[in-house]
Amino acid sequence: MSHEPSQPEQGPLSLVCAAGRVAWIGQGGPPEQAGGQRLDVAGRCVIPGFVDSHTHLVFAGDRLGEFTARLAGRPYEAGGIATTVAATRAAARPTLENTVRGLAAEALDGGTTTLEIKSGYGLTVDHERRLLEVAATVEDAELTFLGAHVVPAEFAADPDGYVALVCGSMMEACAPLAAWCDVFCERGAFDAEQSRAVLEAGRRRGLGLRVHANQLGHGPGVQLGVELGAAAVDHCTFLDDDDVTALAASSTVATLLPTVELSTDSRPAPARRLLDAGVDVALASDCNPGSSYTTSMALVIALACQRYRLTPAEAVRAATLGGARALGRDDVGHLGLGAAADLVVLDAPDPGYLAYRPGLAQVYAVVRRGRVVRRPSARVPAS
Numbered sequence: 001m002s003h004e005p006s007q008p009e010q011g012p013l014s015l016v017c018a019a020g021r022v023a024w025i026g027q028g029g030p031p032e033q034a035g036g037q038r039l040d041v042a043g044r045c046v047i048p049g050f051v052d053s054h055t056h057l058v059f060a061g062d063r064l065g066e067f068t069a070r071l072a073g074r075p076y077e078a079g080g081i082a083t084t085v086a087a088t089r090a091a092a093r094p095t096l097e098n099t100v101r102g103l104a105a106e107a108l109d110g111g112t113t114t115l116e117i118k119s120g121y122g123l124t125v126d127h128e129r130r131l132l133e134v135a136a137t138v139e140d141a142e143l144t145f146l147g148a149h150v151v152p153a154e155f156a157a158d159p160d161g162y163v164a165l166v167c168g169s170m171m172e173a174c175a176p177l178a179a180w181c182d183v184f185c186e187r188g189a190f191d192a193e194q195s196r197a198v199l200e201a202g203r204r205r206g207l208g209l210r211v212h213a214n215q216l217g218h219g220p221g222v223q224l225g226v227e228l229g230a231a232a233v234d235h236c237t238f239l240d241d242d243d244v245t246a247l248a249a250s251s252t253v254a255t256l257l258p259t260v261e262l263s264t265d266s267r268p269a270p271a272r273r274l275l276d277a278g279v280d281v282a283l284a285s286d287c288n289p290g291s292s293y294t295t296s297m298a299l300v301i302a303l304a305c306q307r308y309r310l311t312p313a314e315a316v317r318a319a320t321l322g323g324a325r326a327l328g329r330d331d332v333g334h335l336g337l338g339a340a341a342d343l344v345v346l347d348a349p350d351p352g353y354l355a356y357r358p359g360l361a362q363v364y365a366v367v368r369r370g371r372v373v374r375r376p377s378a379r380v381p382a383s
């Protein structure tokens with residue numbers, strides 16, 4: 001198998017997986033193995049499985065009407081989240097389980113082998129807890145409590161009362177099910193003081209921190225995330241020089257979400273400035289019914305190359321190793337010895353084809369924890 005862009009003079013690489021981990025990688029034939037499964041990828045390129053570090057997969061209903069209105073010029077606003085909250089609260093648990101299972105399978109088909117999933121469309125103690133329970137049905141997902149997504153209608157007159165609920169009984173009920181605490185720090189959602197309260201409450205409960213920050217305009221979210229040692233600040237569409245400097249001096253990952261900027265017709269995040277300043281950058285799908293209804297990391301990579309001017313190698317790295325860093329994981333997002341044997345085999349000679357031939361299903365096979373979980377489909381030969 002070739003892992004890097006094709007190196008014909010060096011011959012193909014072989015990779016051996018054992019107990020779900022990368023056990024050997026090298027030129028020429030692999031060492032003799034007793035038994036086991038063999039996958040000959042015939043010179044196709046192999047990259048680490050994608051690590052999608054930002055999704056909202058547990059929801060009901062859709063927002064096609066809102067999307068269509070955007071096509072006619074209406075701006076995206078945080079208020080649309082309320083539509084999905086109403087549909088999600090009304091949905092039966094099996095409906096939510098089917099949706100999350102379907103989207104997780106779709107993501108795996110597209111090469112995503114590690115997924116983060118947020119709550120955030122329940123916004124009561126019981127509903128948020130239920131969403132995390134449903135998300136937990138996805139094997140090995142990283143779960144994030146996002147009770148502070150927006151202030152629900154019933155607290156419109158008392159937003160601080162809602163923040164108190166999130167920091168108190170909602171956090172108590174949800175923290176045991178989650179690894180992470182997130183907050184939407186934005187105009188129309190939570191201000192700096194409210195966001196700080198939520199993040200500090202999450203930290204007291206032992207959760208790692210992440211922030212939806214600087215999506216719709218410049219705001220305090222990135223600086224707050226850096227100050228509190230968040231693992232990641234996500235969106236980062238509107239940054240000033242101080243934000244870039246603060247990120248560069250921190251270990252907080254800047255997670256960029258180009259499909260959100262596509263769906264909401266927003267300007268692109270200043271990705272090159274971040275990379276050139278030495279900031280750790282991740283790419284994720286933010287799959288949700290409002291601002292980015294896609295699980296395709298291939299599309300994310302294509303947009304990152306085209307709109308952010310990332311090289312394909314930088315984009316693939318951000319969608320794999322970058323996502324892993326954003327989740328504090330060193331076992332995924334790369335193919336070093338001992339890493340999880342999570343691989344995507346592309347039906348292409350080079351990862352650059354993800355951007356070069358956008359919009360096509362170029363995933364030939366997916367291996368997760370050493371098992372071939374998506375096999376090459378038999379193509380009907382052209383007559």
Ligand code: NIG
Pocket residue numbers: 056080081084184212215260286288289290291292
């Ligand atoms: O990441 N920004 C906040 N949350 C989501 C949008 C959710 C929605 O519109 O339903 C996001 O873009």
Ligand code: FE
Pocket residue numbers: 054055056212286288
């Ligand atoms: Fe999001």
